[in-house]
Amino acid sequence: MSDRIPTVPTPEEAEALLRNAGHRLTPQRLLLLDLLRTHKTFLDAEQIYELALKHEGDTSLATVYRSLQLFVELGLVEARYLDPEHKREYYRITGGLEYHYLTCRGCGKMVPVDPEIIQEAALSWAREHGITLLTAHACYTGYCPECTRRREKNRSSRSS
Amino acid sequence: MSDRIPTVPTPEEAEALLRNAGHRLTPQRLLLLDLLRTHKTFLDAEQIYELALKHEGDTSLATVYRSLQLFVELGLVEARYLDPEHKREYYRITGGLEYHYLTCRGCGKMVPVDPEIIQEAALSWAREHGITLLTAHACYTGYCPECTRRREKNRSSRSS
């Protein structure tokens, strides 16, 4: 991510990366990589596990966690805490756009934040300081446009 | 946080807020608020609990968690997952600058990110979209300046 968005690893690249780092190409790992490459959106470990079960997968949740951890270390997979409660971690194959969300305190909705502004600001800052940015994740809370409007109206009917 | 940094609540403001929302001014809550107002930096629940014990505090960890949750709902306290592992949550009194950190994948150091750039980008984006921003938190990982330089040197001695 020196300046451009990283690319999605091809199956060959992924396998080479595993190999070169001295890891084995087990059917479980290959299936997981395949599922992640197909299903580009963020998924949590449980969802990935259930996907694997549906696709002939002979695996366990522990293996899913261990594999995801390995993939993240190798840079094949990105992990994020996407919900504001940060209860569980979400994973996806490397190479997508960086997403940012605002969680509305009024209605609970998650509003996607235009990533370009934040990404550009972060990247130019990093460039100026000789920093290599690998991942950037932001969490916002506040009030979405509708709730902001509603609150502004209510401001006329003061309380205390 | 319409445009300016929010202010630290005074003891009176905090007590009024609790009162008006129908909550009781128990010694445990008052002590916690006091500790947080004094100790402006981010602390985790355990640290806050131990601080309370040191200061004559007759309380429990459960009460600390419950109070912190209440304070956050009332906007008196801000909660953040500051470390990239997101193991535990950190709390501080509302009103400080928003901090952002980059965690170096090389040496593990946490480099503070100049908050102004991100904050300005986020604020102007929010303003344009009629959004009220209450909190903004970002997590970065990458390589700090030293590790970036070291890696750039090593790039001459190619591997695969």
Add this chain to the structure above:
DNA sequence: ATGGATGCAAATGATTTGCAAAAGG
């Protein structure tokens, strides 16, 4: 053959919760 990988079940660790006792308004 053999060290890394798996599956299972048990462990972990931060946070939450049920409930009876205590205490704020």
Add this chain to the structure above:
DNA sequence: CCTTTTGCAAATCATTTGCATCCAT
């Protein structure tokens, strides 16, 4: 008084880990 709050201990829940077995290489 009466409802909220507390303290304790037990419960949660995502994730990790020990260990015996299995299997890529």
